[in-house]
Amino acid sequence: MAAQYIDFETLKYFLYDLHGLEDVLEQERFVDHDKESLDLFLESVKEFSDRELFPYFKEMDEKPAYHKDGAVHVHEQVGVMMKKGGEMGLISGTFDYDDGGLQLPMMVYTASAFIQDAANNHLPGYVGLTLGSAELIIHFANEELKSTYVPKMLSGDWGGTMCLTEPQAGSSLSDVVTKATPTDEGYYKISGQKIFISGGDHQYADNFVHLVLARIEGAPAGTKGISLFVVPKKRPDGSGGLTPNDVTTVADFQKLGQRGYCTTHLGFGDTDDCRGWLVGEAHQGLKYMFLMMNGARIAVGRGAAAIATAAYHASLQYAKERPQGRKLTSAGKKDLDQGQTLIINHPDVRRMLLLQKTISEGSLSLVLLASKYYDLKETVKDPKEKEKYSLLLELIIPMVKTYPSDMGAHAVSNGLQVLGGYGFCTDFILQQYYRDIRIFPIYEGTTGIQSLDLLGRKLIMENGKALEYLTAEVMQTIQNASNYDELRPYAGKLGEKLQLAQKVITFLTGFAQKGDFERFLADATPFMEFLSTITMSWLWLDIGTHAKKTLVTGQKTYSEDFYESKIHAMKFYFKYELPKVNGLAEILTDEESLTITGEKEIFH
Amino acid sequence: MAAQYIDFETLKYFLYDLHGLEDVLEQERFVDHDKESLDLFLESVKEFSDRELFPYFKEMDEKPAYHKDGAVHVHEQVGVMMKKGGEMGLISGTFDYDDGGLQLPMMVYTASAFIQDAANNHLPGYVGLTLGSAELIIHFANEELKSTYVPKMLSGDWGGTMCLTEPQAGSSLSDVVTKATPTDEGYYKISGQKIFISGGDHQYADNFVHLVLARIEGAPAGTKGISLFVVPKKRPDGSGGLTPNDVTTVADFQKLGQRGYCTTHLGFGDTDDCRGWLVGEAHQGLKYMFLMMNGARIAVGRGAAAIATAAYHASLQYAKERPQGRKLTSAGKKDLDQGQTLIINHPDVRRMLLLQKTISEGSLSLVLLASKYYDLKETVKDPKEKEKYSLLLELIIPMVKTYPSDMGAHAVSNGLQVLGGYGFCTDFILQQYYRDIRIFPIYEGTTGIQSLDLLGRKLIMENGKALEYLTAEVMQTIQNASNYDELRPYAGKLGEKLQLAQKVITFLTGFAQKGDFERFLADATPFMEFLSTITMSWLWLDIGTHAKKTLVTGQKTYSEDFYESKIHAMKFYFKYELPKVNGLAEILTDEESLTITGEKEIFH
Known part of the structure; x- marks a missing residue:
């Protein structure tokens, strides 16, 4: 396990050179940060990940979280993650100074969390969900809730969770039935069951702050009748202490992967003594939740990109060390007088490794781009620019969540194959990445649901304006690439596929115009794969163009091979x-x- | 677990109607069998699988095989499998009467083993490898070896294994270094290490008969210097008993899946007292092994097809029982006054289920077709016909091994996705199928190696004659389909793709003609996917055509829905x-x- 799990040079190259973090730093919000200070931050995260995350990765799988005597027990490294996460600003990093944060750009937060995810994907979720739930309280709850809960969350003393899913409703939030009954005391009584609650209980937090979707009695049906509540595991007792709040840890789901990251089943109000405090206004809960959802979806894409990256480096190391077979001679035979060759020299192994490389690096570029749009939409002053970045983010977000997840799983499977029989054995780490990454196409809205969002909502919102912005960005890259002879054929190919995309979109939206929405959306998932692949080709052309430009101008930060390898990967994609x-x-x-x-009856 | 794991109607339909087992039964070898007796046999296998295999599937995963005190310990159901396998003819079924067999057609053996694999893929391998090694002895060893070992193997008292892989050589059998030193006593002294030996040791066999590839001192380098030996765990002591033969069980590999099917590391001759008996002639070992390889590769494809089938039925059952969400109205909204719909009514879920159905049923059809070619090449009298079926089998065999494995894994992943978050939980069975099937693209020659075999050997053997035979078969199906208006467009599509295949093959073989073999074979794996997908479309057109013909003639054995669902699946594919x-x-x-x-350096 003394191995590499990310390529820090590629991460920095994408962050600064490719996606221009330094331009983002020019926004007023980020005035206190510069490349030097951010490099130090990222290096401290890498050092922390090397020391506290990566060494426990296999062990956390082998000794999974479990439920016993009404409580969930997790690996002791969860305690380190929560404590250090608080100390190092991994929870509060992006928040306002006024809210106890560091005003870090999302791009830097994403880079930092990517390192941690790649080192050990079982751990960063504990602080990630604490961050997400604190953010909801900060944005939408009143000052009292904020001062009661947020400081303890940002320090990592208390954990936070998002409680959406219920056993009978699954992805269909319209059918949430958890009940909130008003009282005269300023709180609601909460009763219901929530499942798949990540980080929902463990021995390394003094308290948990659950953000719970529930329905106030008499609320409208469907998603318009859902409200958001702060429901702590232990509530303030009025005299500076805490008292149990009738939240029960019913079970911990045992899973295929991410076995060190607990997934709990929580019961609220078994003895009618569970109090919840309304966040913001009644019936606005889903709206609030979804305003935070872009961050959550970037986080899922980032986690999957990170696992695919770590798996790539594990496969690459194996392929560089494992001798097997021989290169073919020009007569198409093996020359037995030669020694064995390393498997990295076999074309099919190189093909699998390049697939891993292009999917994992492309996915990293995608999540950093989404983070950049996020930063810009939040900080630019010009309303037109703000709209542009906001729409660009909305459009790509379902792809940001889905492509690294689906194709990352595919990449990891290829990475396992590189090891042959050893890939299937628990002595090697690929099988764990293979299991861990399989949840990502399900997390935070499955691939099917993201695809409906992409085709049925994002593509047609504001009369297709988001797509116009994206097309303009792609055209700009095509134009930049066309300046170089070596890249011109690729620019041409991407241009063709862009036209093909327009044709497909016109065909599909035709069904919507005729009112046949079921048919319009029936093939949303293949459409997701279609548009994502074109989008990723755009990102690779952009990577290739940046690398080529550097080679031409000679202003290299890294070795010549570094830039050449990026152009080669682009061609592969x-x-x-x-x-x-x-x-x-x-x-x-x-x-x-x-x-x-x-x-x-087609399923006879 | 009181669930369906195969569709017996589809199995029988493919066996009798589609692939015409009754025509095969007309061959002299099979004169004692008829549909009635074979149905009884298959039903007894189904009943056995329902009772003794399926109920232990999850448990065998949860209590995996393990190594302790120099021995491997497996689930007690392995003992039942070996004993009943012997009694029911599951080991000896296809062998000659003279060798203690039942002279069953391979088609029937495949159907029988498919049922067992689908019920519990951790068990049939124990008898399958015993069968394979007994077959090698019967075909190539002398009478003494045969009479000493085969009867105990066919009864299931002794297990058999194939010992090819060594730690330093992996897939590259040229580099096998296990040593065989001649003695004056008629045996050789064996020394070396073999890994990944399935079923290599357990407490439910009195002895193990290992078929070991080794190199006699002074043998030529590479695969031409490899000989085959019978190396028992315990050897006859000359007075009717058995004595240890210096075969050590070093370890049992712990794996991602198939955890109930042990995978051992064996050591031979640690104390220089391991005796092996040469099978056939010296230096012919790999040739013998490969003559048996077609059967082994059909078995791998069959196992993968079976797991994909069982996973499909598990997903289908869930989708038929799980309410979630609502159908879209014509306004593109959800109507909340409606109750929840079952998820099987969502187009994206139907798409995933149809993908599972077409891959699993198509794969079943493919392994039955290969078995039919196997039966015919063994039994037809006309030398021209014999050559035809032999070449057809050789050509399709790498696809038979690979397509069900690679695409089966993809189908199972879609099946897991159908269950959403529950698919990732160990309370549901999809995650086990997902893990179990992942070994199949590695077993018996990885996808990369099968692809080299397909493109580099099978496609060009005898000047492409095998491909000519296959093309003629496809053209015949296209012609049959063209008789029906409903099928004509599909026949047309397949015809186009067949021409495309010719174009691709001409392009690729151009490299071989120029002597650039590395380039010729560099994209062998994408070529495998290309030719397999066309081949599977052919099989689906054939299924559709048979179903259509039955609907037109009205001579239905099953319900109208049954035939319509096959045509629908064809269109989906x-x-x-x-x-x-x-x-x-x-x-x-x-x-x-x-x-x-x-x-x-492209992997910077």
């Missing part, structure tokens, strides 16, 4: 991944409708 | 899977070479 969109376009423009319920 | 080949063709005919080692 264009050769091996981009062509997929042809088949996907054929699927998407096929007139036949085969997945909508009809008269025939 | 043509819409959602076949278009992939366009992108793959683009990859395969791209002039750029990006995965062959060159001057640049």
Whole structure:
């Protein structure tokens, strides 16, 4: 395990050179930060991850979280994560100074969390959800709730959670039935069950602050009748202490992966003594939750990108050390007088490694880009610019959540294959990455739900304005790339696929215009793969163009190989991944409708 | 777990109607069998699987095989499998009457083993490898070895294994170094290490008969110097008893999946007292092993098809029982006055289920077809026909091993996704199928190695004659389908893709003709996906055509829905899977070479 799990040079290159963090730092909010101070911060996170996260990765899988005597027990490193997370600003980093934060750009927070996720994806979620729930309180709750809960959360003394899912409703939040009954005391009585609550209970926090979606009696049906409550595990007793708040830890789900990251089943109000405090206004709960959702979706994409990255480095190390077989001679035979070659010299192994590299690095670029849009939409002054970055973020966010998750899982599977039989054995780490990453296409809205969001909402919002902005960005990259002979053919290919995308979108939106929404959205998931692959090709062309420009100007920060390897990876993506969109376009423009319920019983 | 794991109607339909087992039964070898007797056999296997295999599936994962005090300990159901496997003819079924067999067609054996694999893939391997090693002895060893070992193997009293892989050599059998030193006593002294030996040791067999690849001192280098030996764990002591033969069980590999199926590390000759008996002639070992390899590769494809099938039925059952969300109204909204709908009514869930169905049923059809070719090449009298079936089998065998494995894993992942968060939890069975099936793209030659075999050997053998036979078969199906208006467009599509395949093959073989074998084979794996997808479309068109014909003639054995559902599945495969080949063709005919080692360090 004394191995590399990220390439720090690539991370910094993407952050500064490719995505221009220094431009973002020019915004007033970030005036106290510069490259030097941020480098120090990221290096301290790397050093912390090397020491406190990565060494416990395998052990946390082998000794998973478990439920016993009404409580969840987790690995002791969770305690270190919470404590150090508080101390190092990993929870409060992006918050306002006034709220106890450091006003770090989201780009830097994403880079920092990416390092931690790659080192040990079982741990950063504990602080990540504490951050997310504190953020909800800061933005929407009153001063009393804020002062009661937030400081203890930011210090890592108390954990925070998001309680959305219920056993009978799953992804369908319209069907949330957890009840909130008003009292005359300023609080509500809460009763219900919540499942899949990450970080919902453990022995390393003195208290938990649950942000719970519930329905006030008499509220409208559906999502418009859902309110948000702060429901602590222990509530203030009025004299400076805490008293139990009738929140029960029913169980800890045992899982395929991320076994060190507990996933709890919580019961609220079993003895009718569970108090919740309304956040903001009644019936606005889902709106509040969704205003925070972009951050959560960037976090999922980032986590998946990080696991794919760590798996890539594990496969690469194996391939560089493992001798097996021989290179083919020009007669198409193996020359037995030669010694064995390292497997990294076999074309099929190189193909799998390059697939891992392009998916993991491309995904990292994507989550950093989303973070940049996030920073800019929050900080630019010009309303037109603000709108632009806001719409760009809204459009790409379902892809940011989905592409690293789906394709990251595919990349890890290829990484396992690089090790052959050893990849299947628990003595090697690939099988753990393979299990851990499988939750990401499910977290925070499954691939199916993200795809409905992309096609059914984001693409058509404001008459397609977001797509216009994205198209303009892609065209700009195509133009930049066209300045270089070596890149011009790739720019041309991307231009063609952009036109193909327009054709597909026109075909699909035709169904919406005719009022056939079920058909419009039936192939949303293949559409997600289609548009994501084109988007990733754009990002790779951008990487290639930046690298080429540096090679031409000679102003290199890293070695020549570093830049050449980025251009090579770009070419790989264009050769091996981009062509997929042809088949996907054929699927998407096929007139036949085969997945909508009809008269025939097709699952005989 | 009181659930369905196969669809017996589909299995019988494929066996009798689609692939015409009754035609195979007309061969002299099978004269004692008829549909009635074979149905009884298959039903007894199903009943056995329901009772003795399926109920232990989860438990065998939770209590995996382990190594302790120099021995491997497995679940007690392994004892039942070995004993009943012997009694029911599951080991000896396909063997000659003279060798203690039942002369069952391979098609029936495959169907029988498919049922067992689907019920519990951790168990049938124990008898499967005993069968395979007994078969090697029967075919190539002398009468003394045969009479000493085979009867005890066929009864399930002794286990058999195949010992190929060594720690330093992996897939590269040229580099096998296990040593065989001749003695004057008619045996050889064996010394070496073998890893990944499935079923290599457990408490439910009195002895193990290892078939070991080793190198006789002074043998030629590479695969031409490898010989095959029978190396028992305990050897006959000359007075009717057994004595230890210096075979050590070093370890049991702990794995991602198939945890109830032990995978051992064996040491031979630690104390220089390990005796091995040569099978057949010296230096012919790999040839013998490979003559048996077609059966082993059908078995891998069958196992993967079976796991994908069982996973499909588990997902389908969940989707039919789980209410969540609502159907969209014509205004594109959810109508909250409606009750929740079952998730099987959501188009994206139907898409995932149909993907599972088409991959698993298509894979079953493929392994039955391979078994039919196997039966016919063994039994037809006409030498021209014999050659035809032999070449057809050789050509499809790498696809038979690979497609169900790779795409089966993809299907199971979609099946897990159908369950959302529950799919990731160990309370549900999908996560076990997801882990179990991941070994199949590695077993018996990885996907990379099968792909080299397909493109570099099978496609060009005898000047492409095998491909000519396959093309003729596909053309015949296209012609049959063209008789029906409903199927004609699909026949047309397949015809186009067949032409595309010819174009791709001409492009690739061009490199071989120029002597650039490394480039010729560099994209063998995408080529595997390309040709497999076209082959599977052919099989689905054939299924659709048979179903249509039955609906037209009205001579139905099953319900109308049954046949309609097969046609629907065919259309699904043509819409959602076949278009992939366009992108793959683009990859395969791209002039750029990006995965062959060159001057640049591309993995910076």
